[in-house]
Structure formats: C-alpha cells, structure tokens
Amino acid sequence: MRSFARTLRPALAAIVIVGIHGSSASAEEARRFHLGQVVTESELSPWNIDIAIDGTGLPDGRGSVQQGKTLYESKCLQCHGANGQGQPMDRLAGGQGTLDSNAPVKTIGSYWPYATTVFDYVRRAMPLDKPQSLSPNEVYALTAYLLHLNGIVEANAVMDARTLPKVRMPNVDAFRRDPRPDVSNAACERDCQ
Amino acid sequence: MKARSERRLDREKELESDVTQRSAKSIGRRALLRGAVAAAGVASLPGPAKAASAQAASRAGIEIESWMRTPGRGVGSSPYGMPSRFESDVVRRATEHAPTSLSSWSFTPLDRLTGIITPNGLVYERHHAGIPDIDPDQHRLAIHGLVERPLVLTMDDILRLPAVSQIRFLECAGNGYTEVLSMPRSKTVQLSHGLLSCCEWTGVPLSTILAEAGVKPEAKWVLAEGADAAAMARSIPMEKALDDTLVVYAQNGEMLRPEQGYPLRLLVPGSEGNLSIKWLRRLKLGTQPWHTRDETSKYTDLMPDGTVRQFTFVMEAKSVITKPSGGHVLGSHGFHEISGLAWSGRGRIARVDVSTDGGRYWERARLDEPILPKALTRFRFPWHWRGAPALLQSRAVDETGYVQPTRDQLIAARGTNSEDHFNAIHTWRVDPNGEVTNALIR
16 A cells, blocks of 8 residues: 555566466465565564473573572562562462462462463563563573572572473473363253252 | 533433433433432432422423524534543443553443444453554564465555454453452442453454465464563464454454554454454464463463363353443332343354343343354343342353353352353342342352
8 A cells, every 4th residue: 555566566476476377376376365575584583582382482591590689689579579479560489389279379380381481471571661671691590580489490590492491390280271161051941949 | 601501400400300200211321320319219208209390391301402502513523523421431440450550451331332332442451561552554464483484464465455344252351250259249240241342343364364374284373472562472273263363453443443452453253352462463373382471370260179271262151231230220110121241252142041030030031133153142131120129140042052150150160269261140139229239149
C-alpha cells in the first residue's frame, strides 16, 4: 500500500515462479501468495531471544552466584524483596514442600520445571521498567543467584550455555498434560439433591 | 441552562420513584442504578412511592421535554461517537488485587451489555508490562524456525492476504478466580465473570501465514511472541495453530484497539486468553514447547496432590446469569426476564438450563440466534418473581455433551489451589427485598 515497488515485488515473484515451474508447480506452491520478505535466521537474531529447555538459544557468556547477588540487590530487590522473599511482586525463593498443602508457596525453586525458563524470562521481561536491558553475563549471573537462593546450585556456581541446561529443577516431575474433562455433571432436571 | 439542568435532575428523581410502579420493565437501567431507592418501594412502604403518586402527571413521562424545544448537536460534532453521558458508569473496572497497573487486569461490565458482542472499549484487559504504542508502519511479523523460508511480513503484506471474520469469545484463564474460595467473593458479575468478551475478529488464518513460510514436517509447536515490554510468549501445538487460529488486525469492524494488540494479535479460539498473544511480532516453529514463564509458573493448575496441570488450553463450557445479577435490585414483584451468557471452548452451546431454586428444578432457557462455535450465546428465561427468596443458576451444555459442573464437583476434582479454568455453575441469591447478591452454594 505504501510503496508501489513493494506491492509489485510479490507479483513479479509470482510471475517468475509460474514462468519457471509452469503447470508443474506444486500444490503448496499454488497456495502461496508470495508476500513478505524472505530473510535469513541471522537477520532475525536480534529478535531470536527464546531459550529451549535443552539450552538451544543460550548465548555466549557466563555469570556467577556472587555477581548475581550484587545485581539482584541493585536491580531486583526493590520489587522481589531481600533474598527473593517477594513483595510487592512475586516471591522467587523458598516454598519447597508446600505445593500439596492448603497454603502452597509457588516460587522458582518450588514450582518452576526448567532452569532455562529463568534465563528466558529474565532476559525478555525483567526488570519490569527496563526489559531487554541486561547483558547475557548479567542474565546468567541473576539466574545463578536465583537458583542458589533456592538451594539448587552451590554458592560457587557459574551459569553458562553448558551448565544451565544441566540444572535439574526439583518440581520437574510434577507437571502433567491436560486430563480434562475431569468432572461429569449428570444434568439432573427434577428433584435434584 | 441552569433551569434545564434542574429540570433534568427533577426528571431523574421522578424516574427513581417511578421504578416502583413499573412491573414489566422493573429492572430497567435506572432501577439497577438506583436499586436502594427502588427496594424501599417494594415492600409497599409509603416514602418514595407516595411522593411519586403526588406527581402522577409527570410520572407518566408525558411532557414536552427540553430536548424537543431546542435543536441538538450538529452533525460531525462527535467524529468518533461516544456513548451517551448517561451511560458514563458503563466502564471496565480494574482489579484491586494487582501490585502494579503495568501487570494487571480489568473486567468487562457484563451486566450492562446486551446480545453477545462486546463493544471495543469494554473488552476486558490483561497486560503483563503495559500497553505498547505501536506504529503499524514499523511493525513486523517474523516467521522462522522449522520453516522452508524464514519470512518477515509488514502490515501491508498481512492486509493483502485472504481474510476471514469470525465471532469468537475471549476469556482469561483466570476468569472466575474469585469464586474458587468462599471469600472474598465478587459482588457483581463484572468482577466475578468479566474477564470475558466476544468480538467479531477479522484477520488471516494462521495456516495461511505459516504456508507462506512453508512448514517443515517435523514442526510440532509454534512459539508466539508479542512486541510488548513483556515479550509475552506462549507455545501453541501445531494442530491448533493449523486448525482455527487466526492472526487478526480488526475487531468489530475497526482496527484492533491498543489494549487488544494493535496492530496485530493472535486469536486462538476457545482457548485461554493468554494464548492469543497481543502485539504479535514473531512466530517460531519447533519440535517441543518452550516452557515459557507463562506456561509453567503461570497459567498452570496446581492440584491438591502437588501435581501441576500444564497446557490446559480449552475454556470448558460455562454460563452465568447477567440479569439479574449481583448488585441489582428487583424493583417489584412480577415478571422479570432472566438473561445471561453461555459459551464453550469446544464448540457450540447445545442448551442452557435455568434454576430459580438453587438447582433443585431446572428448565430450558431460550437461546438467541446466532449460536456460533466458541462464541458467547445469549440465553433468556421468563420468570415471575412473587417475592420469595430465590437462588438463580444457569447450567450450560455444549455440543460435545459436556455439562457445566457444580462448584462442589470442580473443587472435589481440583481442590482450591487451582484458580484458573474455573467454570462452575454460579448462583445469585434474590432476597425478599429484591436485593441480588453473590451466593456460593454447592
């Protein structure tokens, strides 16, 4: 709409493809509209921030528990409290062994199934007032500190693309897929109890 | 001017009293607004009713009003029209339970709406890092990962693709979270069920967009990510992505509102609202779910035994009576239409039953057309209230045969640590004085 050249480009591409393939164009090819710009994965890398649970996507860099503690106290403590105890925002540490009680305490240590999620989330969304401002080293350090606060890694631990995916979270085996429908109402209509 | 405004106030006072005399329309808008006054009249007390009878002539409303004696506003005085100033209390209300407005939620005023469509300015909100202000010319949608051709689309590109318009509900996973525990409970249906809206959405099937990039056969999940400051991200099974998921840019005939993802969002019909990523900027195909924060730490259901249900996407069949509902006052005995909404993430609503005695006897409600899959359906039920206490309930049944469960059944199955996906039958209590309140029973 904005640019005639841009509007025309896919049309030209279509002509080229028809010209090359003629009637033998595949069915999938026929369903395509040839809009948009084909790019390479490396061109998308500034946006490619997700981390898979096997560690795919983790960047170069490393960070220690001690470095994370310093960072936490300057950038995170205001919202998440001393030692990750929460208030006003989510509590991040403790709570292990409470999930089957009437007062479950859901934290990274008690609840989260994968350590890679800590890195992914801190990098994409934290701190709330300045997301995507932390360097990979800083995110590794904060992740190490949060895992240490939960007793999951030692005080001298260093997190990087090799060590982080190997961290086993205590609650990983508690997760189940959706079993619903899990209730059955008989839809009584007369003189129901 | 002064005289005119005084007359308007007089007229409003008359309406307040007037309400006690009407029957067929006795829970009209003003009755709901000024319930306390109306309630005073129900028990045939003297007070307002008597005062009103002294003004019988004007009570009938037969006057030549000021707005007939002076021309109104000119054409074009409101280029984007707004509701009447007398409707200024029909607004979204934000929760008081969130520590920051940047990550919070607001509720649709269900009891003040009719039909099945939610006006754009009243669609419920849930944001995790505020509402971004996105220039559509700068917005891009990237598709990559397990595809033949990583692709970047502009909004112009997306607007050129073959589009569809579909009416679908959107419900937050947490809609009804206040009703799981017995306290504190919500006083109004806006607060108990208002994380629910329904719009006509226009956009492109996600399958069309994925085909542009070419899906590799080993791709089993799609990561959808927003361009907000939370970069909200969720994993969606490829089967659902290719089934009925849409990439939408318009709602109810106009471009998306910023709160709803302008200029582009995902719409995953029938699924918890969080899956319908707003401000959509990236789709990545992979073999496994990513287990993002919002599909592990949040939007999972903790069971009494400590196990956790994950990827519980479908919003199961549910219904609620919106009229009368909490905070309303029935202005007089006699006829009242009970009306409400039913919906199911698994398809169409097959029927809705209504009980006025707390679930002992049930009767079929009438369903308004259209009855669409994964959309709100409006039901209606005629009721003659004779002044006895009543417990009003509705029960939805969807086309799969699934019956909306009781609160007891849900809690027996899931305990009370699970706040999301709560779809229990809801009860409104009507007291002899006409007051309607939230009653948690069964």
